[in-house]
Amino acid sequence: xxxxxxxxxxxxxxxxxxxxxxxxxxxxxxxxxxxxxxxxxxxxxxxxxxxxxxxxxxxxxxxxxxxxxxxxxxxxxxxxxxxxxxxxxxxxxxxxxxxxxxxxxxxxxxxxxxxxxxxxxxxxxxxxxxxxxxxxxxxxxxxxxxxxxxxxxxxxxxxxxxxxxxxxxxxxxxxxxxxxxxxxxxxxxxxxxxxxxxxxxxxxxxxxxxxxxx
Amino acid sequence: xxxxxxxxxxxxxxxxxxxxxxxxxxxxxxxxxxxxxxxxxxxxxxxxxxxxxxxxxxxxxxxxxxxxxxxxxxxxxxxxxxxxxxxxxxxxxxxxxxxxxxxxxxxxxxxxxxxxxxxxxxxxxxxxxxxxxxxxxxxxxxxxxxxxxxxxxxxxxxxxxxxxxxxxxxxxxxxxxxxxxxxxxxxxxxxxxxxxxxxxxxxxxxxxxxxxxx
DNA sequence: TGTACATCAGTGAACGCGCGTTCACTGATGTAC
DNA sequence: TGTACATCAGTGAACGCGCGTTCACTGATGTAC
Numbered sequence: 001x002x003x004x005x006x007x008x009x010x011x012x013x014x015x016x017x018x019x020x021x022x023x024x025x026x027x028x029x030x031x032x033x034x035x036x037x038x039x040x041x042x043x044x045x046x047x048x049x050x051x052x053x054x055x056x057x058x059x060x061x062x063x064x065x066x067x068x069x070x071x072x073x074x075x076x077x078x079x080x081x082x083x084x085x086x087x088x089x090x091x092x093x094x095x096x097x098x099x100x101x102x103x104x105x106x107x108x109x110x111x112x113x114x115x116x117x118x119x120x121x122x123x124x125x126x127x128x129x130x131x132x133x134x135x136x137x138x139x140x141x142x143x144x145x146x147x148x149x150x151x152x153x154x155x156x157x158x159x160x161x162x163x164x165x166x167x168x169x170x171x172x173x174x175x176x177x178x179x180x181x182x183x184x185x186x187x188x189x190x191x192x193x194x195x196x197x198x199x200x201x202x203x204x205x206x207x208x209x210x211x212x213x214x
Numbered sequence: 215x216x217x218x219x220x221x222x223x224x225x226x227x228x229x230x231x232x233x234x235x236x237x238x239x240x241x242x243x244x245x246x247x248x249x250x251x252x253x254x255x256x257x258x259x260x261x262x263x264x265x266x267x268x269x270x271x272x273x274x275x276x277x278x279x280x281x282x283x284x285x286x287x288x289x290x291x292x293x294x295x296x297x298x299x300x301x302x303x304x305x306x307x308x309x310x311x312x313x314x315x316x317x318x319x320x321x322x323x324x325x326x327x328x329x330x331x332x333x334x335x336x337x338x339x340x341x342x343x344x345x346x347x348x349x350x351x352x353x354x355x356x357x358x359x360x361x362x363x364x365x366x367x368x369x370x371x372x373x374x375x376x377x378x379x380x381x382x383x384x385x386x387x388x389x390x391x392x393x394x395x396x397x398x399x400x401x402x403x404x405x406x407x408x409x410x411x412x413x414x415x416x417x418x419x420x421x422x423x424x425x426x427x428x
Numbered sequence: 429t430g431t432a433c434a435t436c437a438g439t440g441a442a443c444g445c446g447c448g449t450t451c452a453c454t455g456a457t458g459t460a461c
Numbered sequence: 462t463g464t465a466c467a468t469c470a471g472t473g474a475a476c477g478c479g480c481g482t483t484c485a486c487t488g489a490t491g492t493a494c
Contacts, residue, residue: 011457013470033332035249040447052471054449111335118247118328121394131395157412170388170409177387180335181345195384198371199412225490227437254480266438268482 018056020046022067030108034064034115065126068116071109072133079103079137083144091149096196099141103172104189110176134169141165145200154200164200171195232270234260236281244322248278248329279340282330285323286347293317293351297358305363310410313355317386318403324390348383355379359414368414378414385409 024046028037039060043050057063082102083095090098120126142165145154158164171192179188238260242251253274257264271277296316297309304312334340356379359368372378385406393402 009458009469011469013457017471031336033249033336035247038447039449049472050448051451051473055470111332114328114332114335117391117394118325118332121325121328122245122247127395134395155412157408157415163408166405167409167412170385170392170405172388173391174384174386174388177331177391178384180331181341181348191380191384194371194377195381195413198369198381199409201371223436223491225436227490231438252480253482263439264481265440265484269437 014056017048017052021048021053021056021063022070025063025067026071026108026112029064029067029115030111033111034060034119064116064119065129068112069129071112075105075109076133076136076140080140083140090144090147092145092154092200093197095144095148096193096200099144099168100189100193100196104175104179104185104192107179107183107185110180114176114180138162138165138169141168158199167199168196171199228270231262231266235262235267235270235277236284239277239281240285240322240326243278243281243329244325247325248274248333278330278333279343282326283343285326289319289323290347290350290354294354297354304358304361306359306368306414307411309358309362310407310414313358313382314403314407314410318389318393318399318406321393321397321399324394328390328394352376352379352383355382372413381413382410385413 021042025037025042028042028045032041037060039050039053042060042063043053046052053063057066079102083098116126116130120130142161145164145168146161154161154164158167175188175192175195178191179185235256239251239256242256242259246255251274253264253267256274256277257267260266267277271280293316297312330340330344334344356375359378359382360375368375368378372381389402389406389409392405393399
């Protein structure tokens with residue numbers, strides 16, 4: 001439960017402090033990993049005393065959760081936005097390009113996200129939140145794919161656009177793992193594009209073939 | 215550096231203690247996650263005093279590394295073995311089945327492995343070790359695919375058998391992420407099989423078509 | 429196989445540090461007039 | 462807009478615990494004869 005649930009006034013100062021703590025925490029978590037970070041370290045990085053921390057959060061866990069929630073929200077909007085804007089006449093390869101560019105962002109976020117994943121894997125309640133975020137992302141992708149020209153050429157093994165979106169996310173997660181290890185973002189992008197192409201375009205490298213086997 | 219590097223005699227007792235500590239550590243790490251585990255906890259779980267720990271390891275990091283190394287070795291052999299045994303006339307779908315069954319093992323190992331991943335992501339030297347293990351696994355898979363009947367039907371976008379093996383690993387990693395969150399091993403297996411089929415069989419669900427576009 | 433001896437491996441008490449947590453206090457912020 | 466007042470937010474000292482680390486000691490193990 002968040003400290004200060006009393007519905008009262010939220011001062012400017014408070015908002016600022018909270019944001020400072022979250023920003024500092026992001027940097028520290030990215031650098032050392034959740035579980036190797038103390039409250040003291042976060043406070044020091046943010047330039048506050050430990051008391052400030054306790055005035056805003058009940059525990060490191062709560063801060064971590066808030067941090068993830070905030071950033072994930074941001075990124076989900078970013079992705080949805082990028083996928084939604086352009087007209088309906090984008091073909092599947094173009095959609096693949098768009099998805100690829102927008103999904104692989106900075107390594108720090110991937111590090112924190114993966115920390116959060118293993119955290120969630122051990123706590124069903126947290127896992128549920130993460131699954132919801134993923135579902136939301138998946139929906140945005142399924143939408144985009146559904147509106148793409150030639151989408152009916154999606155391989156039958158994956159089922160509908162929703163199945164295809166699932167596959168996109170799986171490919172993304174798989175590439176993320178590799179990226180975490182070798183740190184090569186450009187290579188990861190190329191690799192993700194290749195995977196998505198193989199998954200979404202019937203292996204021929206083109207969507208010309210429009211037979212539907214559903 | 216490992217404690218006790220002196221080439222001298224390694225007593226039975228020592229071997230036993232070390233194994234006990236590693237086993238206990240595995241259970242504790244799986245349950246709480248590296249970074250939320252103290253030396254004290256591991257010793258208590260293993261039934262030894264903290265002195266025993268220091269007699270065998272220099273730090274929790276070293277133990278964690280040894281633990282990962284040991285289990286990864288075991289699993290790599292298991293996978294290689296399972297893929298190598300049967301004759302050369304296994305077609306791609308059958309190879310997919312085999313790979314699927316052998317890769318998704320218990321959740322505890324996936325948890326520890328993912329912990330190790332985020333650990334490695336922050337330490338290039340550790341990352342190198344993990345990359346080597348992955349390369350080894352990939353080679354076993356590429357071998358199997360290369361020897362499979364109908365392997366020449368592999369989609370061109372992925373390149374050769376090695377590229378296909380890369381794709382298999384990426385799919386595996388992607389499915390692992392989902393499995394960590396929902397805990398449904400059966401679903402994960404089905405899902406992995408579907409993904410691999412989509413990736414390796416030109417999307418038609420059969421390898422009958424043998425055109426080669428390399 | 430048995431005994432004596434040397435070395436080794438694990439014990440557990442002791443020390444001290446880092447840090448989580450609390451709290452009385454003070455400067456900051458917002459409100460009322 | 463200015464002033465007085467009430468409440469809030471962050472400070473930093475203090476406390477204590479958990480645990481990392483060390484080490485003198487003792488029972489276990491292996492070896493030599």
